[in-house]
Amino acid sequence: MTTNPVGEAFVHAVAAKDREALQALLGPDIDFRAMTPNRFWEADSPAAVVDDVILGRWFEEQDRIDGVIAIDHDRVADRDRVGYRLSVVTPDGRFVVEQQAYYGVDEGRITWLRIMCSGFREAA
Numbered sequence: 001m002t003t004n005p006v007g008e009a010f011v012h013a014v015a016a017k018d019r020e021a022l023q024a025l026l027g028p029d030i031d032f033r034a035m036t037p038n039r040f041w042e043a044d045s046p047a048a049v050v051d052d053v054i055l056g057r058w059f060e061e062q063d064r065i066d067g068v069i070a071i072d073h074d075r076v077a078d079r080d081r082v083g084y085r086l087s088v089v090t091p092d093g094r095f096v097v098e099q100q101a102y103y104g105v106d107e108g109r110i111t112w113l114r115i116m117c118s119g120f121r122e123a124a
Contacts, residue, residue, distance in 0.1 A: 006105050007073055007082035014054060015065050015086055022050045027111035037119035064089045069096065079104055088120065095120040
C-alpha cells in the first residue's frame with residue numbers, strides 16, 4: 001500500500017464538503033468521468049466537477065458527511081488509487097457511501113480522475 005498526499009487531501013476535502021479545497025486539488029483541464037449506480041458523469045473543469053457533480057448532485061446541501069470511515073491508497077501501474085468510505089446522514093437516514101478513485105497527478109494537482117461509487121447504502 002502506498003500513500004499519495006493528493007489522494008488523501010481529495011478524500012478529506014470531499015468529507016468536509018470544502019469547495020475551495022476540492023477545486024484547488026483539480027487541474028484546470030481535469031479529465032473527469034465517474035459512475036454511480038444510476039448514471040455516468042463527465043466534466044472538464046474543476047468548477048463542473050465540484051459544483052455540478054460532487055457537491056452539486058452526489059452530496060447535496062442537506063446531506064451531512066459525518067466523517068471518513070475507511071481510506072486506503074495504492075498504485076496501479078502509472079495511476080494512483082484511493083478507496084474511501086464515508087458516513088453520511090440525509091433527511092432519509094444514515095448511509096455509507098464507498099468510492100474508488102483512480103487518478104493522475106501533474107504538478108501536485110489531479111488532472112485525470114475516474115470514480116466508481118457504491119451509491120448511498122443504508123447503514124446498519
